[in-house]
Amino acid sequence: MNKTRTALVGLVLGALFIAPQVNDLASAAALAFAGNSQTQGITTASYLAAPVSATTASNPKQALQIQPGNSTAAQYFYVKSFGTDALTGFTFSGTTTSGTLTYKKCPIGTTFSSSTRCSDNSTPTSVTAGAVTAALGTSSYQPMSVTPSKTNVTITITVTVSSTQDRAPVTSIS
Secondary structure, three states, X not given: OHHHHHHHHHHHHHHHHHHHHHHHHXXXXXXXXXXXXXXXXXXXXXXXXXXXOOOOOOOXXXXXEEOOXXXXXXXXXXXXXXXXXXXXXXXXXXXXXXXXXXXXXXXXXXXXXXXXXXXXXXXXXXXXXXXXXXXXXXXXXXXXXXXXOOOOOOEEEEEEOOHHHEOOOOOOOO
8 A cells, every 4th residue: 555655646746746847848839939020931733644645735634545446547646744743763563444545645745747756756755555655744744555456345544643743843842
């Protein structure tokens, strides 16, 4: 019984000594914020890209579906940057209801003049689904084509961007 009473008295005394210090720390923190004449600017930025069927398209906020009908010809689309930050790349994937898909890309800001030629007279480059390195500035676009191996399919193209593909990611806040 004595030990319990001694422990209880010690606990109460300890709480009485610690409580004012916690309050003083909270007061000091509040005063430090209130008395600080330095301001911290906070700006927002976004990184976003989406697959679109035209370079002038607005953000669809969804995957792009292409239905080439009775054709295995190349189908053209663009990966367009809709964010406020420039991108170092994006990640894309494509699915089809049947068969396989092959992809090509032209230089950023050009278009396809045919399945074998870009508008700057260069030859399209073959790419595989996954991460693509592309320096996409705000509102710029990466022209791409997808060619299905079978007819009468639906092709779905999805695009994602991660923070590691943001050209100027926030690395610290001070």
